[in-house]
Amino acid sequence: MILRAQGVGWDVGSRRILDDVDLAVAPGEVVGLIGPNGSGKSSLLRLLAGLGKPSRGSVRLDETNIEKLPRRRVAQRVAFVEQAAVTDQNPRVVDVLALGRTPHRRTWAVGSAWDRQIVQTVARETEIDGMLDERYGSLSGGERQRVQIARAFVQEPEVMILDEPTNHLDIKYQLSLLELVSTHVRSTDASAIIAVHDLNLAAMFCDRIIVLAGGRVVGEGTPGDTITEKVIGEVFDVRARIVDDDGVWVRVGRADYA
């Protein structure tokens, strides 16, 4: 296992946001994190990325507590794509991608030939090579998400942590973005942990699902084991029908609220 949460709890004041969370991701694995609004997915992903300290338990990169590692060392191994990153700068797309190399560079060093090459390679892989000179602010939401994913690939991480990367994307962009991530993860033997709201997408692209509710892990396993009518009823308070058509498909009708 590369990245592991052990008994992680996180409080804000007297409020318990996360409680006793155990999870781990292995090389080549895509793990989906599902759960209702406010269940703690983003909070957990931030702690896994080392961007905050758990109140209890620890996050470990290999066997080392992530709190003990310099930020730069963590960033060499873990890439984090937050929900719709906003910036008041308006960089060119190529400069956003180049940011992915920052953790690998010595302070003030200019980009190496490898840095420039990987930007070009990833731009082709993610099909954004035609927009490298455009301004980030001029792109559509879907194109920006693709650029952020490309920036994470450029980082050459062992673990990618993605917080609802398909938010606001149309169905074609959702599918192509998750296809891109899962293909990249498998081909580089990295791993990904992805918060996803769409249960069908989670079932299609994730090897393993972790279900979060009220800040606790309430289910873990294959999509078939975790995305069940029972779990959807209990966790999301919605009556759904699972159609097993070469995989898990969730059908929810308007009249089907529990």
Ligand SMILES: Nc1ncnc2c1ncn2[C@@H]1O[C@H](COP(=O)(O)OP(=O)(O)OP(=O)(O)O)[C@@H](O)[C@H]1O
């Ligand atoms: N910095 C913070 N200070 C206070 N409360 C916080 C903070 N961060 C998160 N919370 C609270 O923790 C709970 C979990 O939030 P979080 O964003 O982790 O949930 P989520 O599962 O990602 O939700 P969503 O699906 O809506 O994005 C929420 O009630 C939120 O208000």
